[in-house]
Amino acid sequence: MNIIILGAGRVGETVAESLALEQNDITVIDTDAARLRQLGDRFDLRGVVGNGIQPSVLREAGAQDADMVIGCAADDETNLVVCKVAHQIFNVPNTVARLRSPDFVEGSELLGKGGFAVDHVICPEESVTRYIHQLIRHPEALQVVTFSQQRACLTVVRASSGDAVGRTIAQLRELFPDIEMRIVALYRLDTEIEATPDTRIMTGDEVFVLADVRQIRQVLHAIHHRDKPVQRVMIAGGGRVGLRLARSLLDQCEVKIIERDAARCDYLASQLPSSTLILHGDGADEDLLRGENVGMMDMFLALTSDDEDNIMSAMLAKRLGAGRVLSLINRRAYADMMQGSTIDIAISPAHTVIGELLTHLRRGDVAAVHSLRRGTAEALEGVARGDAKTSKLVGRRIEEIRLPKGAAIGAIVRGQGSECEVLMPHHDTVIQTDDHIIIFIPNKRDVRQVEKLFQVSATFFG
Structure with a gap:
């Protein structure tokens, strides 16, 4: 294009x-x-x-x-x-x-x-707010994205102390018979590990799991130790993202905002209820953080427009005992370096909006796109149209569909309304017309090949 x-x-x-x-x-x-x-x-x-x-x-x-x-x-x-x-x-x-x-x-x-x-x-600011809000709702997760009108969910979680840790993927069905989930990717020490039935989940692995959105909590607790709900949040930076997020948390959490600009503090105070504490100061001021009991915070969010300030304040908050720390980091090199170290989650504001943009660029009947791993991977939801003569998908078994190396069909959403169901497909599952198919693509360069699967052609005969 x-x-x-x-x-x-x-x-x-x-x-x-x-x-x-x-x-x-x-x-x-x-x-x-x-x-x-x-x-x-x-x-x-x-x-x-x-x-x-x-x-x-x-x-x-x-x-x-x-x-x-x-x-x-x-x-x-x-x-x-x-x-x-x-x-x-x-x-x-x-x-x-x-x-x-x-x-x-x-x-x-x-x-x-x-x-x-x-x-x-x-709107990157709105996308970041939604992204962070999901992480506050699910504090065990590194990323949470939904598909098919929030029926299916892809969750990224770091394996830690859950019952699934130390088990093979094949053992999970026996261990969790009531949870319908599919592990579509594993990353160990930042390297992709092929997710086969014999692959063992190890502590520290970054696990990508697809499941029915109603089972997200069970999935998270199977792979990661259960974290307490987020009730106390401290935000460093009262800009657009900080204000949007504070508004979205009014009925859920106790919120403190640290803002260095006095005039902006006055504006924040006029926009938020008195229950939200507005503090004039520097988010990297150790005395201020100690005085405001940052060590009692369930989550510390560094949301200023300056990467270095965000990194420093988040690292300091973590050292002072904050539960989880999240930092906005625009430079990809910084984000790659900090993610999973002292800083639990590094978010690129621009990358959060890429998926929304890519949805409008994808060829074929693509309903949703989510950018993963800071833009290197992608999860795509496409709709199977046509019939066995005109479609590369309809009427075919999963094992017959050619996918790029590492790509995986993780879930199928079938039906409408009360008849809708989220399926974890097997090798012999047959694709039906109007199925919503969710595919994980580890290498962004392979997206074009996957897109072509959702293009209906009157001249295609298999």
Whole structure:
């Protein structure tokens, strides 16, 4: 696909990297020539220097031949305008805008073809908030993503003290007869281990498990020791993410927010109830953390816009006794280095939104995409359409479906409404029309091959 990205900031860079890896033709527009040169040296893409909302600049970027324009600039207004210009002047078929303001996101009449012509909206701050909220609900997990209208769930958990630890995958069915789950991947010391029936789950393994969403707690407790519910949360950073998260936790947790900007503290106090304690200070101030009993916190969240500040405050909170610590880290090298060490979970804000964006790019009938392992792997939900003559899936047994090395069909969601069921397929399970098939893909470069399975062709005869 020919894709134009406006904005070479953190989100734009992550989007460009992810899409360039899939052999798309990427053009990035930005006013910073040096920044574009840096991206061009790292990724296979073209840079155009200029103001991306100007038709002449979009024309130079190839908008007349573009399949999609993605507005990733820092301000909402620019992203809205570039979508309008791309649609109105160049008839670009798909437009995506990164929007922060809920006023724009909720105003659907502004985004339609008669308004700014935005086909899809991405909001990293909202995606991060949902991501963290799931981890607060399930403190044993490293990542929780759902499929098929929240019927099936992929959970990433580090093996620790659960009854499954030390057992082979084949033994799990006997050990947990009431839990329908499928281990689709294992990573040991950051290296993928083939998940065969004889593979033994070891302490420290990063385990990817698919299950019915109603059984998520049983799955987590089978692999990881049971953590107490999160009741006390401390947030370092009262920016957009910190405020969104605090609002979402009002009825669930006791929340403290540390914010270094006095004016922002006043604003937070005006937006949140008095039960939320707003503290003016530095999240890396040891005296402040001790004074506010950080060691009594079930979870400490470092959510400022500065990677180094987040790393330092999270490491300090962990040393002072906080239960779990989570840090927003934009630089992938930092995130890879810190994840699972002193810092329990490192989150890239830009990567949390990649799955939503990829859903709109996938060929075939793809219902959902989730980016995993900071963008190196992917879980994809596709819908089997057609019949045995026109589909590469319908009417075929699982063992007949050709998948890339390491990829695995983890679950099938079949039926609608009260008749809906989540199946853990076996080698002889036959795919039916309208089945929602969830596939784990360890190597992002193999996604195109998986996409083709969901494309119906009138000329396909097996």
